[in-house]
Amino acid sequence: xxxxxxxxxxxxxxxxxxxxxxxxxxxxxxxxxxxxxxxxxxxxxxxxxxxxxxxxxxxxxxxxxxxxxxxxxxxxxxxxxxxxxxxxxxxxxxxxxxxxxxxxxxxxxxxxxxxxxxxxxxxxxxxxxxxxxxxxxxxxxxxxxxxxxxxxxxxxxxxxxxxxxxxxxxxxxxxxxxxxxxx
Ligand SMILES: CC(C)(COP(=O)(O)OP(=O)(O)OC[C@H]1O[C@@H](n2cnc3c(N)ncnc32)[C@H](O)[C@@H]1OP(=O)(O)O)[C@@H](O)C(=O)NCCC(=O)NCCS
Numbered sequence: 338x339x340x341x342x343x344x345x346x347x348x349x350x351x352x353x354x355x356x357x358x359x360x361x362x363x364x365x366x367x368x369x370x371x372x373x374x375x376x377x378x379x380x381x382x383x384x385x386x387x388x389x390x391x392x393x394x395x396x397x398x399x400x401x402x403x404x405x406x407x408x409x410x411x412x413x414x415x416x417x418x419x420x421x422x423x424x425x426x427x428x429x430x431x432x433x434x435x436x437x438x439x440x441x442x443x444x445x446x447x448x449x450x451x452x453x454x455x456x457x458x459x460x461x462x463x464x465x466x467x468x469x470x471x472x473x474x475x476x477x478x479x480x481x482x483x484x485x486x487x488x489x490x491x492x493x494x495x496x497x498x499x500x501x502x503x504x505x506x507x508x509x510x511x512x513x514x515x516x517x518x519x520x
Pocket of ligand 1 (some may be wrong): 375376377379405412448451453455477478483486
């Protein structure tokens with residue numbers, strides 16, 4: 338059975354957080370922390386100015402979670418005060434119908450409180466239970482210790498270390514995965 342796109346998605350909630358589709362009005366907040374050099378260095382996004390972020394959000398809005406062809410982004414809001422603390426995303430892997438990739442970013446002032454782990458845990462559960470994915474996958478630079486810690490805390494395991502090259506610079510990446518729990 339292929340992955341099941343979820344056009345009726347509204348929200349995922351955890352103890353402290355709410356994950357909803359990113360809206361164009363989130364662009365300024367997301368642009369601010371994604372433009373922080375310490376955050377930007379770990380991300381694939383080339384441009385993080387508010388207009389580009391808004392355009393990217395509008396493009397992603399056309400896609401239901403689980404639909405191949407690109408990322409769907411969710412803004413992560415703290416439930417008690419509605420503050421946007423970060424964003425997470427899902428993207429089906431190209432050519433691998435039952436594999437979905439997760440991504441995550443927290444604003445620097447909201448890091449270190451377990452928010453990313455809590456949000457990614459919810460996303461992993463959603464990918465297995467609602468989208469019927471068989472494998473949830475994440476990539477990071479091999480030196481991105483907080484990101485790798487999150488992968489481990491949500492039950493992913495190291496599958497591969499690989500060498501890449503970007504702008505003439507060599508770097509080492511890691512691929513982590515978790516398989517659908519057997520019932
Ligand atoms: C990675 C990121 C999302 C983590 O967000 P967060 O909300 O701070 O994460 P959490 O608090 O849930 O967990 C972080 C874990 O990393 C650990 N950690 C933080 N810095 C660390 C370091 N330098 N070395 C080892 N572990 C570290 C924390 O102790 C915590 O683990 P613990 O609960 O076992 O103590 C955030 O740092 C970020 O946005 N970074 C920039 C973007 C990025 O790298 N995204 C991922 C791309 S693959």
